[in-house]
Structures are given as C-alpha cells and as structure tokens.
Amino acid sequence: MPELPEVEVTRRGVAPHIEGKTVTEVVLRRSGLRWPFPLGLSLSLSGRTIRATGRRGKYLLIHFDHGTLIVHLGMSGNLRILPLAALPKKHDHFDLVVGQQLMRMNDPRRFGAVLWHALEDGPVAEHVLLAKLGLEPLEEVFSGDILYQQTRHRSAPIKQVLLAGDIVVGVGNIYACESLFEAGINPKLAAHRIGKARYAKLASAIRDILARAIEKGGSTLRDFVGADGSSGYFQQNYFVYDRAGQECRVCGSLIMQIKQGQRSTFYCKTCQK
DSSP states (O other), X not given: OOOHHHHHHXXXXXXXXXXXXXXXXXXXXXXXXXSBOOTTHXXXXXXXXXXXXXXXXXXXXXXXXXXXXXXXXXXXXEEEEEETTOOOOTTEEEEEEETTEEEEEEOSSOOOEEEEEXXXXXXXXXXXXXXXXXXXXXXXXXXXXXXXXXXXXXXXXXXXXXXXXXXXXSOOHHHHHHHHHHHTXXXXXXXXXXXXXXXXXXXXXXXXXXXXXXXXXXXOOTTOOOTTSOOOOGGGGOSSTTOTTSBOTTTOOBXXXXXXXXXXXXXXXXXXX
C-alpha cells in the first residue's frame, strides 16, 4: 500500500501539471471504487481552476474555489500525468483532463477513492475521513513530547500505536519498522513504558526516515509508481523491513520477523531494546 512518502511523491509529481490549470473534462469509466464516484462530478469540475494541491496523511487533496477533491490510492492505485491522446488501459478508472494533458488514476484492486468535499460543507479538515487523523509527522508541531503525552494510558505495543494513526498520521508499516530501528526501540514495548528521551529519538527518527524516503521517491512497492512512471529507491536503504533472517547492518545479529495485528514486524533484538 502506498504510504505517506509515496503519496507525497505523487503529489509533488502531479502538482506542476495541474495547479493553476482549468479542468476541461472528467472521465469516469466505472461507477466508483471503494465508494461510488460523486454524482455530477464532471459537471461540477469542468471549467473550474485547480488552485493548489495538498496532502493529509495518505489522502491527496486537490483544491478548487468551491471545494476539494479527495483522492486515496488504496492498496494498489497510482496517478500518472499523460498526454491527452493516451489510450486507457485496464484498470484506468478516472481521468482529470487539463488542457493537453490528463491525470489518470489506475487502481487494479479498486480500494482507492475519489471523493468531493464542497466548500459549503465546511473546512475539508472536517471531512469524516480526515477529522480524526493525528498530527502530520513532517510538521514542527509533531514532537517527542506529543508522543509521550498521548501514550501515558496506551498499553498497546508502540508499533501498533504508530500504525493506529490517531496520534501521528501516515507512519505505515514500512516506515514504522525503520523508525523504531533508528530510535533503538523494540516494537513490542508497551507505549506507556517509553520515556520522554526515547520518544524524542523516535519523533526525530520518524521525521528523518520519511524525509529521506520522499527524497528517494518512496519505496518500490509492488504496485507503486510515481506520476512520471518511475519507481522509488528507499527500499535499498532498509535496515530491517523485509530483511528477516539477514544480518543486521549495524550489529550483525539476525533480523527477526513477528506478527503484530496481522502485519509483519521486522526488528533487531540486539539494537532495539
């Protein structure tokens, strides 16, 4: 599943091609994906100018004067910028046409979403899918103190708390594993047992890992490509994720793999206490 870095890489890839441009057509090739496409979407957007793009967690936001298009890539979706004449392929479900180019969404598993939040319904941050999301990890307001304060009554393992998304948003499985390794924290440790100093290291590691992943174009997940069709390369820098049975790059111990909440967790029992 595309995580926060992949979504941010996608946003940066499509932004120069659509920001400030006027939508000339919306093409829908099915009735919907995870949820039905908004009724009258083509009529609502045609002739309207895209003012800006944004991101909230794993949701891509395309802002218009009269509302915001909310796009989620689901398990396997991607957005591509293509020439107007590009013929659709299998699983190409949605086109946003701007001049002589189009932004096309391909989603083989159809777990993605294209939704509309009208300005009259209030700030887009209040949309039901966005309202309960945690802090953005790349913004200054996110800190180790916040993590410490919000986990005093959380007995769940810290890995599960990070994935929950109600304290900090967008730290998915890959980047949770890598961040916990960088901070030297065992993923099985109960969240309330971690002190302020260790949470400061974890917050710093999360910011560092995500920033580096964005810089490298995200990870080459099975289904992810950027807006220009290129793959990310952060997976070449993994210390623990998907390296079970291999030697730790730091201490030489074997990387362990366990299941937490039906997700695979990778860690080094020597480096992470």
